[in-house]
Amino acid sequence: MNRLPWLVGALLVVAGLRLWRLAEAGPPDYDSAHNWQIVQALARGDFSQLFHHGSPGFYVLYAPVGLLTRSFLAFQTINALLGVAGLGLFAAWVARRAALTGLETAGLVLLAGTGLLLTFSGRDFTMASLNLVVYAGLLRSHFARLHRPTPHAWLRVVGWLAAGLCLDYKFLFTLPILVVLEVWQADGLWRRVWGRALLLLALPYIAFGVVGVAAGQPWYRWLGFYVRTVFPRAANVAGRQSTLHLDLGYYFRYLTQFESPLLLAGLAGAVWLVWRQWPGWRMARAQPLPLTWYLLVWAGCLLAGMSLLIKAPRGLLFAYLPLAALAVLSGRRLLPGWALAAALLAAGGVNVFRIQQAIYAPLPTQYPQVAAWLRQHGATKIASTVGQGLAPYLSKNQTLVVITDERQLAGLRAQGYQYVLLDGYWRVAGVARFDSLRRQPSVAAWSAPQLHQPLLFLEHSEFTGLSYDATLAASRAAAADSLPLRLYRLR
Template identity: 70%
Template sequence: MPADFPANNAPERPRSTAWLLGALLAVALLRLWRLPEVGPPDFDSVRNWQVVQEMAQGNFTHLFHHGSPGFLLLFAPVAFFTQNFLVFQTINALLGVVGLGWFAAWVARQVRLSGPEAAGVVLLGGTGLLLTFSGRDFTMSSASLLVAAGLWRSHYARLHDAAPRRLVQAAAWLALGLCINYKFLFAVPILMVLEWWQADGLWRRAGGRALLVLATPYVLLGLLGVAVGLPWYRWLGFYWRTVVPATANVAGRQSTLHLDFLYYPSYLATFESPLLLAGLAAALALVAHQWHQGQPRRSQPLYLLPYLLAWAGCLLAGMSLLIKAPRGLLFAYLPLAALVVLSGRQLLPRLALVAVLLAAVSLNLYRLQVQLFAPLPGRYPAVAAWLRQHGATRVASTVGNGLAPYLGPGQQLTVISDERELAGLRRQGVQYVLLDGYWRVAGVARFDSLRRQVPVAAWPAPPLHQPLLFLEHSEFTGLGFAETLAARRAAATDSLPLRLYRLR
């Protein structure tokens, strides 16, 4: 009988705690390695940092920014004590490590992984390029992984226990996830498919309570929004405008649909461990073999391997229909890493599996060095220091806001998306404009005249040429995988992507 099917339905406490903790410590150190040199890696990180500061001061205008009120409320108390961007980054990074550990501990317990196997799940997932990059920003990704782990654990328990409280608990985790990241909406159709498979009638008995739990955050936070002067529909309105944008964004992208089944496999094959796709294929073959033998069948609970395969496969297929960025794999990444170990332990001798995992982790570390660590440090602190030395109080920046966390209390940054805005800003007293190479990342090419002028200072900025940074913005630009990497190669020819100009 395969190791991850019926015999393992009764979990026991794993004998792998020390291995898990050791692997998590290694991942935590990796997430924090040279973090002070990273600075804000993207626009959204800085914008979230600004919004939580506003909320700490009683301004809830942007409560539903990015459809993530729970994330903003979670960090608003931190802003009472500090405005240091690095503090927010560090807390967020550690949240991601906790989510990884909680997920890996659950997998280890369900299928009785050995210590090295449990550590393999942690290290393979934790050293991946995507999760390391997103684990060093200040967006919803890290907190989302923590809540996703809670959702998987609770829903899997519900499939093996038809008690109404189990369904309500799973609904509570989904509701929490929707508060933190609107992309938990993508979990809804997958849960519906899994509930259809289960077919045990629990929804008829407890579905009303589950729906009430799901509605509660929308009612409570909606009332909070009304109390601070926002329309009652603001949160739901964000969903609508995300699906049906009123106008094209500044990069020219308007559609939210973009059918491309090769984007995510291409990304995984190029920038992540080749084991992730191999593990997915192996898991699919194992489950197909079990179905051929008549197990599992509909109305029987899925065991862990097919359960995680359902999540990974549905997410890959579903996200391939929409505009894309590597973060579309956020909820699929940990199931993919687990599938490598769960399928590998059935197909390989234990020592061979450990050797393969060590090789994969080594490749991950090499890619992290090349893609994330070698380009450091960021140069925004140098730009901010130059501005302070020259008494600048009002500065404009082209598309990027990465300079903002390094400015002093008496300095103000205005972000522009078109150089035609500069004439009005000059009259308002803006002294300098930073031609931030982030405009290339975001695909907003509206600064031709400015680029032809002679800067008063300029700096290299290798972090602005990271391929993953460009790929993470393909959701914003609407470009495909190859097109985005071509744009990145063109941008990399600019050796001084941070150029400062005096407005006269």
């Protein structure tokens, strides 16, 4: 059976879900708006934030788009389609290696592509979508290296890793897993290419370092980001400083409450199949690593490793595709074909329902109305509490500054700032320093159901450092505020 029509059809469905009502969504988080601002600055020749989040490659790739348009929707759309492309590359590879039927291939795409996490991150403007493209390339190339151990194959893996590190520091989390798999392989191939591999990994740091120095930044700025991330000098504005937080239940609770139960069922099924078929350590290491075992290593190591760090659902980004594949690969071994098809169809239906409730129902965003009100009243200098959702809707002659404490308003008033938007995003980020401002009468107010969604709060638990239960409690408390966007005149 030809898998291509099934693959393309399922990807079109996922693309439709990612793009549906995207124009009404706006930036769902701070990072999306800030990344948009950095790209715009880069397009103007301002390289001061090139190494923000350790992602110079991401900003450089989008800089040409910034030369053509300021439209935030354009960036969102391109990013959404790239996320679908990453899913397609992964699914096509799994389907070919495992000889999936067309129906199973479509089921894999729909199970992963309709998941709440990947749909949410597939509609923002962060590195997640491009990460999936490079991650799919890394998985494919390393699996090929394990089965065809040649120097060229190993260097191809290093090339994908270098590309990933240019986009996002989170590719550092793949290094321990690659080491585990290399130790399992134990063929010593790395000894033959380690010099070329290190040079290949170093090239992006050298190239971007030169660009940074030419722009007036220290040569170590990119590497310094890694050090500051692991060893922060002080607590952030939400009070979180530690990067370690052991919680073995966080991701399992999230998967149980917000994602398809097939993901954890597939993980359990894969573990059982490996245990049942285990031939012993010596024989297992003597044979090529099966695809199910390979994906199980990735999923298991990611779940275990990320459970040691500060947490947010985005920590599952690299685990999500292997988990979805394990659900299909183990399901086809343990269930009749009709039962697997029914389970995948039901899972997709439940996922779409969750997308409707968490992503579509709160639309449209009210930031365009806030921007229109400000233009009508001649405002050119505006402050906002923590959130930057208003930024893409302002005109070029309007300036937005983000504050994290109401005491900053006195200085802004002296600089001619006319309004402050009490953006309910302060609740999401856990920066509660606006009590006096909240008690003052506002000149206008709007609802913003997007700022009440549990998933948005959970996605920021990495920033706040709150536990799973405390984060959901903060979300419920925020829902009591029916008008979380309030404008105040600075007098």
